[in-house]
Amino acid sequence: MASFERVRPDELEYWNRRAETMPRQDLAEWQWRKLRRALERARKQSKFWSERLPDDIRSLDDYVARVPLLRKSEIIAAEQEAPPYGTLPSVDPSLGIRYHQTSGTSGDLPVRTFDTPHDWVWGVDVWCTVLYGMGVRPQHKGLVAFGYGLFIGFWGMHYGLERMGCTVVPAGGLDSRTRVKLLVDHQIEVLGCTPSYAMRLLETAKEMGVDLAVDGNVQIIMAGGEPRPESTTRAISEGFGARVFNAAGTTEFGTVSMFECPSLHGGCHIIETAIIEEVLHPDTLRPVDYGEEGIRVTTGLGREGIQLFRHWTDDLVVKRPWHECGCGRTWDWYDGGILGRRDDMRKIRGVSVTPVMIEDVLRGFDEVGEYQTVLRTVRGLDTIVLRIEPKADGGLDLAALGERVSTAVKREIGIRPDVEYAEPGTLPRFEVKAARFHDERSG
């Protein structure tokens, strides 16, 4: 759950005060104005959308009532008609200046997108909203620790820092030791990476005899890209001596769409001038109220090349009203950001379990370095098997550790897992995307 900090009105600062603090009624009108224009464009210029969008949508309510939900499989199918982008684009793809694609996990084909110059400038400006809101300022130095590849990931953060006037260290293609050294040598103030990779950096620093909270100068960590439990956020914050912020975006939308403001611990404001977010019940597909869990459905208001109307994200969220945050922004927010993905949730003996739930328990054990969650059928029963990599401290009583882990998981989640052990350094590490369940169950 989020907790709050009231900020004095004279301390409130925004990248774009007009957009971030406009009254809700004005915001609704702004959204409708942008949406109407986006719909017009899509109907006129995209074959896919011209066949899907009614031509006489009269209001936001009318839009929600009449435009069908867009599933990932439909995006992929539309792109497959004439790869790479198929019938989707609303402009000639040769006007694109960037290409990105999703990782295509779980056997799916990747979703492919491009950005026009306008799309990219817009997307980077949205990133600036986020970074400025987190306290990043032009005099700061930033290091972005991700792969700089096809995945859009933190590309926008790199360009956002640059655009704002920060000095950016592009730490792609470097090992963790080199990145730790860069953080210390340059006394970097701003770090961007996934929560799991931030944990990895702390582990590496420790091996090097570096205490990043003392020897480093990181003050702001933009740790996005995957759901994370509160215990992980705390461990990162303490390890770096820095404030850890959450944010999330999608390749389909083209940039970041929600972020944690300084007064909102554990929540993410929706950037409502850039995106319309509905939250729907996963089965009835009807909107849920503030405070109820549902799936987020997104409509992009900024991109001109590949447009997005009522995209079913599969992300589990709980929306809260804007006025419950004291930062002055009039944007609603998600408690805990994205709580998980519906397709990552597994039913084990009648209990719904997500990777984040397991991580929340495991991060409470200092003796556990890495771990992997395997779902396996044992004697006909669905079973959670935790493969644990103990930290290489030596002298650990593995059997006792396994028993304590097993008891804690049973207490928190309701299922007693089997525990196996792996040699230190042998389990896979993840730079992007949280470790998912490794499902070995039959059928």
Place this chain on the structure above:
Amino acid sequence: MNGRAELSADQEQRLLECHAALTRLADECEVPAVLTAVRMAATELQVAVEGQGLD
């Protein structure tokens, strides 16, 4: 840079004029180096205009 500031009416007007001037120049100019710079600048200003709800 001041994160508490808002655009004045006069500044709004000048932002729109700059954007219009750059767009016109981008339509006419053929010198690759200049055209590219002007187009990028116009794109930047367009995003600023949209961000103020002035489009």
